[in-house]
Amino acid sequence: MQQIFTRHLFLVVVSFLCLPVMVMAKNDTIRTKDGVDVYIKKNQAKKLKFIGEARLLDIESGATDPLRIGAGVSADYLLPKVLSANVNFKGAYYSLFEQLSKNKTKTDNNLKGAMVANAGVRLHIYDGKGKQWRKIYIQKHKGLNEDGTVRTTLRFLKAKYPCRLIFAARGGVYYSTAPVVSNMNKDIWKPEEKGSVRTTDGTVFGLDHYTNSTTTGFYVGLSRIINMRFLTSSNIEVDESARTLTSFFKESYLDILIANTAFDPFQRGGINYQIEANADGSFSTNNVGWRLGTRLVNTKKKNGMGAYAEIGMRPGVFGRGMYGSLGFNLAFTR
Numbered sequence: 001m002q003q004i005f006t007r008h009l010f011l012v013v014v015s016f017l018c019l020p021v022m023v024m025a026k027n028d029t030i031r032t033k034d035g036v037d038v039y040i041k042k043n044q045a046k047k048l049k050f051i052g053e054a055r056l057l058d059i060e061s062g063a064t065d066p067l068r069i070g071a072g073v074s075a076d077y078l079l080p081k082v083l084s085a086n087v088n089f090k091g092a093y094y095s096l097f098e099q100l101s102k103n104k105t106k107t108d109n110n111l112k113g114a115m116v117a118n119a120g121v122r123l124h125i126y127d128g129k130g131k132q133w134r135k136i137y138i139q140k141h142k143g144l145n146e147d148g149t150v151r152t153t154l155r156f157l158k159a160k161y162p163c164r165l166i167f168a169a170r171g172g173v174y175y176s177t178a179p180v181v182s183n184m185n186k187d188i189w190k191p192e193e194k195g196s197v198r199t200t201d202g203t204v205f206g207l208d209h210y211t212n213s214t215t216t217g218f219y220v221g222l223s224r225i226i227n228m229r230f231l232t233s234s235n236i237e238v239d240e241s242a243r244t245l246t247s248f249f250k251e252s253y254l255d256i257l258i259a260n261t262a263f264d265p266f267q268r269g270g271i272n273y274q275i276e277a278n279a280d281g282s283f284s285t286n287n288v289g290w291r292l293g294t295r296l297v298n299t300k301k302k303n304g305m306g307a308y309a310e311i312g313m314r315p316g317v318f319g320r321g322m323y324g325s326l327g328f329n330l331a332f333t334r
Contacts, residue, residue: 030159036236038138038157041243043230045164051076051249051297053306053329058090062323064178064316065097068114074329084122084168084225090327091115098179105210108267111179112212116314120172122223130165132226133158136246138234155236161246166225174219174259180317182209185283188319198281199266199273211266211275215315217259217287226250229299249297249333257289259315284318297331306331 030038055072062068072090092098092114101111139155182205186195196206229247233240263283265272277285291312298304306329314321 030157030161032157036138036157036234038136038159038232038234039240040162041231041233043162045162045227045229046080047229048164048227048249048299048333049078050332050334051299052332053088053297054331055088055090055308055327055329058325058327060092060323060325062321064180064184064320064323065095065114067094067096068092069094070114081127082124084124084166085120086122086170086172087117087119089115089117095179101179101181101208101210104208105181106207106268107205107209107211108269109211109264111210112177114176114178116176118172118174118219120170120219122166122168122170122225124166124168126165126167128165130163130226131160132163132165132228134161134228134246136161136232137244138232139236139241161228162230164225164227166223166227168223168225169220170223170253170255171220172218174215174217174257176215176259176314176316178213178215178316179210180213180263180283180320181211183207184317184320196281197266197275197283198279200276200279201273203273204281205266205273209266209268212264213261213283213316214264215259215261217257217315219255219257219291221253221255223251223253227299245300247299249299250295252294253292255291255312257291257312257315258287259289260287261285261316285316286313286318286321287315289313289315289321297329297333299331299333302333304331304333305329 028040053074058070060068070090070092074088076086078084095114098111135156135158138157141153143151145151182197183195185197186193194207196204198204227249231243231245233243261277263275265274275282277283291310293310295308297306309326311324
């Protein structure tokens, strides 16, 4: 009787000690339909602290400017929990709107290049373990076709893999500049009409009078961040396969922009004609805008490539804020 009890006790203890190993193996292994095990190792999603981006090419088209090409910089700093920060800036080195203005403007204003900048923080509402769909390479196989040519077959596994998942509320300061023209003040629903702007002294400026606008305010919004970094191998061959690194940072965001817009005076013949936004006959402005965007950075190495895209409507001259942009960057991470 004592031997039976001892044997049962031994089995219970062994089962208890093996339980964490079994659970870990289950959590860290994905089995395909045809019985291949994919092993997930060295999950380091929490280690990313800093992303610095040189935005090498930014292409934008909008209601104000049909084609704008520029560049910029961006930086992120992520704490282990609770908080992260982001700053970014982009400016245009080519603008079709500005090119046209050189031959058409009737003012003496020195037009400034268009630029957009903002700086803010994210408050992490949720910051922890998550799962995200991803297709990962597991095997490269070479064979022969009937005619003797070499056939290469690649095998991938699309499944949910572990990541650091962040849902955050975000907000910060917003600043932008852009050249504008008096024609923008016409009724956007009546394209056949011509616009004009009345200055504070009552002078009316008709066609093709150009100046600069400056918009300052803040933004609030929501952000979703996925950060992956882990190694995978499999038993698809006789021996365990070589390890493959999967590592990237992805953010999707939606912001509301709230900002006021001011205009430089028209300069003509040595006289400044002051402009008051939303006064009778003056530029009509919209103080509320929005933007929806996504960005992706390859973080396999300290230096990697990335891409981003954004659509929205900026505060500024009424009805002229819609835009879409996309770009590519070189990123440094640590």
